[in-house]
Amino acid sequence: ARVAVLISGRGTNLAALLYASRLPDCPYEIVLVASNDPQAGGLAIAEAEGIKTFALSHRGMDRTAHDDAMDAAIRSSGADYVALAGYMRVLGDAMVARWTGRMVNIHPSLLPLYPGLDTHARAIEAGDSHGGATVHLVTSELDNGEPLGRIEVAILRGDTPDTLAERVLFAEHQLYPRALADYVSRSSDPEHLLARVRELAL
């Protein structure tokens, strides 16, 4: 499977996805890294690794026009899946609809707990025993699609949002490549395709 990764920042999840893809038997390859921030650190990683990049600031553009430009870049890369990895723009409904069942995201909480921002502060504040991360399909409702995998991380006494975020990030780097690999293998399985066609026909 060919995957486009969308980022806005330093790109540590992108790096985890990329290096996992270079190990034997990984069922996906990364064909594009695209960002809404031309300064995103992850773009430099992609360039150095010989992966095509695309950057277009969203500033001064309306959401649909920006989504459309990202979509055009993704399509011309030949990607058949999109992985959001710290992409900090909310995608419009039309963009999400075009990639239904083929766009995934990683979110740093145990969804359905704490969609949105400040997940670690909220977990600590609530006195939770664990934080964690979830990989899920993207739907038009923020952080609310079908979960594809999750990983729990114990909250330590004295954890701050930053110390917890740092440990959850290690867990994200383990989870994301595995969940993406499992999903692309599963969704190209003929049984799965047939089930989806039946679902759509209903």
Ligand code: GRF
């Ligand atoms: C990660 O914590 C991810 O879960 C969140 O944004 C962060 C991105 O970090 N959505 P990085 O750019 O992958 O290092």
